[in-house]
Amino acid sequence: MKTKRFMAVALTTALSAGALYGSVATADTLDNVLTVGQQKTSAAQASQKRIDKIAEETTSLLQDFKVVNKEIDGLRVYNRQLEKQLANQLSVIKDLEESIDNVTVIERQIQPLILRMLDGLEQFIELDAPFMLEERLANLEGVKRNMDRSDITAAEKFRQVLELYNFEAEYGRKLSSYGDTLNVNGQEREVNVLQIGRIALLAQTKDSKITMAYDKEQKGWVEVDAGEYRRAVLQGLKIAKQQATQDIMNMPIPAPEAAQ
Numbered sequence: 172m173k174t175k176r177f178m179a180v181a182l183t184t185a186l187s188a189g190a191l192y193g194s195v196a197t198a199d200t201l202d203n204v205l206t207v208g209q210q211k212t213s214a215a216q217a218s219q220k221r222i223d224k225i226a227e228e229t230t231s232l233l234q235d236f237k238v239v240n241k242e243i244d245g246l247r248v249y250n251r252q253l254e255k256q257l258a259n260q261l262s263v264i265k266d267l268e269e270s271i272d273n274v275t276v277i278e279r280q281i282q283p284l285i286l287r288m289l290d291g292l293e294q295f296i297e298l299d300a301p302f303m304l305e306e307r308l309a310n311l312e313g314v315k316r317n318m319d320r321s322d323i324t325a326a327e328k329f330r331q332v333l334e335l336y337n338f339e340a341e342y343g344r345k346l347s348s349y350g351d352t353l354n355v356n357g358q359e360r361e362v363n364v365l366q367i368g369r370i371a372l373l374a375q376t377k378d379s380k381i382t383m384a385y386d387k388e389q390k391g392w393v394e395v396d397a398g399e400y401r402r403a404v405l406q407g408l409k410i411a412k413q414q415a416t417q418d419i420m421n422m423p424i425p426a427p428e429a430a431q
């Protein structure tokens with residue numbers, strides 16, 4: 172009987188020890204599980220942080236990519252515009268090169284033309300009525316001297332010749348007067364000259380006693396009726412000097428020649 176009780180006590184003790192050992196083992200296992208869970212949680216958090224960081228970097232890179240793409244599109248448009256401008260500039264350069272070649276040819280041709288124009292103008296002045304002769308010949312000589320200068324371009328030389336032609340054209344439309352010295356009856360006399368375009372060239376002595384007209388056929392001055400034209404020439408001189416208003420003047424004008 173005692174033996175059974177002892178065995179029962181022993182069995183109870185063994186069971187208690189087993190239970191205690193099982194409890195301890197279970198606690199260790201739970202700790203291990205918790206530890207592993209915490210480690211997994213920490214690892215998951217770390218992974219999530221890395222994922223978030225990568226996502227942010229990816230988003231930033233995507234934005235940068237979009238910005239760069241816009242810049243590339245803008246540069247493409249700009250490059251296309253530059254290509255058009257470059258093509259236009261190349262066309263202009265080609266035209267300029269052709270113009271330069273043409274200018275060289277024209278310059279070789281224009282120099283003889285200028286010289287012929289000057290010769291023609293000199294002959295015209297010699298055949299024309301001798302009004303303001305010294306001034307006109309001086310202007311002509313000045314331009315002729317410039318023809319030999321290397322520092323003056325062909326274009327400028329041509330402009331100067333055209334300017335002379337314009338001056339001569341203006342003389343034909345002007346009413347002007349100036350002082351001069353003429354041979355009157357074998358004596359040098361100071362006179363007032365009245366130029367009426369290229370229609371008439373008249374002169375009158377300072378004392379108004381002698382009135383003359385230039386005769387192209389005789390190529391000289393001839394005395395006209397002082398009684399008939401003296402007052403008219405005096406009036407014309409006043410008009411030319413803007414000392415009187417314009418009016419009809421009775422002047423000794425050569426009859427027109429028939430066209431040939």
